[in-house]
Amino acid sequence: MIKLKSLKILLVVLFTLLKFCCCEDYGFQLLFTSNTEELEDTEIKFERKLPKWLKGTLVRNGFGKFEMGMRQFAHSFDAFAKLSSWKFDGNGSAYFSTRFIESSFYNDSLATDDIAPYLLFEGVIPEFSAYDKMKALMRGIDNMNVNVYKFYNEERNSSEYVALNDFWKIYEISPWDLTTLGAVTPHIGERSLGGSFGFLDLLSSAHPLPEPGTRNHITFLSSVSVIPFFSNTISLIRIKSAVEREVIAKWDVGRVPYMHSFSVTENYAILFANPFYVNVLRMLRKAEPFECLDWYADEPTTVYVVNLNSGELITMSTINVFTMHHVNAYERKDKIIIDVSAYPSPEFVKSLQMEILRDPTQRNAFDAHAQLKRFRINLTKNKINYVKRDPKTKIPYSMNLDMPTINELYRASRYCFVYGIVLKTDNINLSHISIVKRDMCRRGRDRSLYIKYHYPSEAWFVPNPRRKSEDDGVLLVPILDGVRQKSYLAVISAKTMKIINRSYLPVVIPFSLHGRFFDEIV
Numbered sequence: 001m002i003k004l005k006s007l008k009i010l011l012v013v014l015f016t017l018l019k020f021c022c023c024e025d026y027g028f029q030l031l032f033t034s035n036t037e038e039l040e041d042t043e044i045k046f047e048r049k050l051p052k053w054l055k056g057t058l059v060r061n062g063f064g065k066f067e068m069g070m071r072q073f074a075h076s077f078d079a080f081a082k083l084s085s086w087k088f089d090g091n092g093s094a095y096f097s098t099r100f101i102e103s104s105f106y107n108d109s110l111a112t113d114d115i116a117p118y119l120l121f122e123g124v125i126p127e128f129s130a131y132d133k134m135k136a137l138m139r140g141i142d143n144m145n146v147n148v149y150k151f152y153n154e155e156r157n158s159s160e161y162v163a164l165n166d167f168w169k170i171y172e173i174s175p176w177d178l179t180t181l182g183a184v185t186p187h188i189g190e191r192s193l194g195g196s197f198g199f200l201d202l203l204s205s206a207h208p209l210p211e212p213g214t215r216n217h218i219t220f221l222s223s224v225s226v227i228p229f230f231s232n233t234i235s236l237i238r239i240k241s242a243v244e245r246e247v248i249a250k251w252d253v254g255r256v257p258y259m260h261s262f263s264v265t266e267n268y269a270i271l272f273a274n275p276f277y278v279n280v281l282r283m284l285r286k287a288e289p290f291e292c293l294d295w296y297a298d299e300p301t302t303v304y305v306v307n308l309n310s311g312e313l314i315t316m317s318t319i320n321v322f323t324m325h326h327v328n329a330y331e332r333k334d335k336i337i338i339d340v341s342a343y344p345s346p347e348f349v350k351s352l353q354m355e356i357l358r359d360p361t362q363r364n365a366f367d368a369h370a371q372l373k374r375f376r377i378n379l380t381k382n383k384i385n386y387v388k389r390d391p392k393t394k395i396p397y398s399m400n401l402d403m404p405t406i407n408e409l410y411r412a413s414r415y416c417f418v419y420g421i422v423l424k425t426d427n428i429n430l431s432h433i434s435i436v437k438r439d440m441c442r443r444g445r446d447r448s449l450y451i452k453y454h455y456p457s458e459a460w461f462v463p464n465p466r467r468k469s470e471d472d473g474v475l476l477v478p479i480l481d482g483v484r485q486k487s488y489l490a491v492i493s494a495k496t497m498k499i500i501n502r503s504y505l506p507v508v509i510p511f512s513l514h515g516r517f518f519d520e521i522v
């Protein structure tokens with residue numbers, strides 16, 4: 001009897017050991033595995049009372065499905081868009097919802113049980129036919145899986161909630177139940193955009209920014225000319241509602257760069273034109289944007305500074321760098337400070353292919369580290385400088401922060417704190433991911449949170465309405481618990497970077513990119 005019992009214990013111990021030792025990043029693959037379950041307002045429990053002031057809804061966008069029928073996406077960025085939301089009613093209760101964005105792309109794909117021919121960042125396996133590739137090029141990108149945002153419509157005196165990709169077209173969504181309300185192709189004045197070569201005409205940003213002192217927002221529009229002798233252009237755009245926009249400035253460019261985000265200060269917009277340019281001829285042939293962008297490792301980065309009021313453009317250049325996410329920017333007398341999270345090259349983004357992400361050896365082999373970089377523009381001299389400075393930190397990897405977020409009340413103002421994640425913090429496993437707070441004012445307030453076999457995504461900061469400091473608030477972070485193979489939402493004190501509490505969800509959330517907290521949605 002005793003023998004049998006000890007044998008059982010031994011077996012349990014062996015099993016547990018096996019479970020941990022065989023898979024150095026247990027459960028990580030679930031971030032890149034389809035989950036088709038949809039839920040609406042499922043109550044979730046936090047064991048500890050949440051702060052009473054936490055009221056509103058966190059809506060996040062990201063990946064839901066990585067294949068349809070017999071066909072698969074080659075690159076994770078092409079996964080079908082799926083929204084998730086956490087509603088806090090301010091009485092300690094919380095409700096979770098998750099739903100696919102019912103875009104034309106998603107609907108057509110479901111109806112045919114195959115990936116429908118719309119433009120993707122990379123190819124599909126098996127490949128589209130030449131005819132379908134042409135069709136995809138004409139239709140452009142329809143899969144808005146990157147971000148969510150709120151515009152204000154003055155005419156209707158109401159907010160409009162949208163899902164975005166790096167593209168001019170957007171989808172309007174309901175933040176209450178995550179239903180898709182419909183596609184919007186914004187127009188400029190009377191002119192409705194949407195040429196015959198969808199993607200090439202209408203590159204834009206999944207990261208609009210508020211225009212300080214107004215209820216408008218700012219974005220850009222890049223247009224690649226497919227007609228010889230017609231010039232390529234970049235426009236800085238003022239967003240007056242989901243559909244109504246106006247041009248602040250428009251200028252010709254020799255080549256069109258891939259840009260994902262930009263910065264706005266009180267009076268200026270700052271665009272970093274990565275030396276990563278659209279190769280038009282290859283694009284027309286292959287219809288796969290990531291394969292049709294050429295990286296110039298020896299060229300400087302062109303920087304455009306546009307005056308938001310006059311539209312005046314100043315062009316400068318700085319070090320060669322590939323910037324995905326701008327963190328924040330602000331003016332100080334005759335200078336502008338700009339912080340970005342950049343990479344040495346686009347190799348990182350290219351590496352986020354399904355085949356690489358699903359294979360531990362391959363995914364651990366590429367350089368997964370972003371680098372926080374500060375630039376300073378002298379407005380008297382019209383020059384930009386990369387500010388190389390001693391990071392002054394006890395957490396050296398805090399400089400490798402990716403997916404940056406800030407206290408949005410400090411947008412376009414002098415600020416100190418940036419929150420984000422750092423991949424591969426052990427320099428071995430991509431899946432070794434820490435949640436990091438970096439003090440840009442270098443007063444030793446860097447913090448980091450790491451939980452073994454747990455995989456966090458972007459950390460969104462929600463301020464305490466009675467805040468006493470910039471970091472008085474909580475971070476809401478969806479995390480996949482690789483051991484239990486379940487996702488949960490962590491509520492983290494932004495001050496201490498300790499978990500206040502968490503709530504497990506009835507489903508796994510595949511990797512999510514960006515989200516936002518809307519305090520009016522309860």
Ligand SMILES: *[C@@H]1O[C@H](CO)[C@@H](O)[C@H](O)[C@H]1NC(C)=O
Binds near residue numbers: 426
């Ligand atoms: C990281 O990789 C090493 C070597 O493969 C492995 O022993 C370790 O368990 C991994 N750690 C984590 C946290 O993923």
Ligand SMILES: *[C@@H]1O[C@H](CO)[C@@H](O)[C@H](O)[C@H]1NC(C)=O
Binds near residue numbers: 046047048499500501
């Ligand atoms: C959540 O709160 C309960 C009750 O106070 C506590 O026992 C538990 O440790 C907390 N969980 C986390 C992850 O902080």
Ligand SMILES: *[C@@H]1O[C@H](CO)[C@@H](O)[C@H](O)[C@H]1NC(C)=O
Binds near residue numbers: 089090
């Ligand atoms: C929260 O509780 C208060 C008082 O108990 C109640 O008046 C209010 O309606 C509740 N709010 C929600 C969203 O349930």
Ligand SMILES: *[C@@H]1O[C@H](CO)[C@@H](O)[C@H](O)[C@H]1NC(C)=O
Binds near residue numbers: 102180
């Ligand atoms: C996709 O299908 C759903 C369900 O039939 C519908 O409500 C939605 O409007 C469709 N989307 C588009 C973009 O037509």
Ligand SMILES: *[C@@H]1O[C@H](CO)[C@@H](O)[C@H](O)[C@H]1NC(C)=O
Binds near residue numbers: 157
């Ligand atoms: C706009 O709506 C808000 C609340 O929805 C209301 O308080 C305000 O008076 C309205 N403004 C105008 C100009 O109608």
Ligand SMILES: *[C@@H]1O[C@H](CO)[C@@H](O)[C@H](O)[C@H]1NC(C)=O
Binds near residue numbers: 334335378379380381
């Ligand atoms: C900007 O350049 C001008 C002219 O060279 C110089 O006088 C000024 O000190 C510079 N400002 C900053 C902030 O470096």
Ligand SMILES: [Fe+2]
Binds near residue numbers: 146206260325
């Ligand atoms: Fe982004």
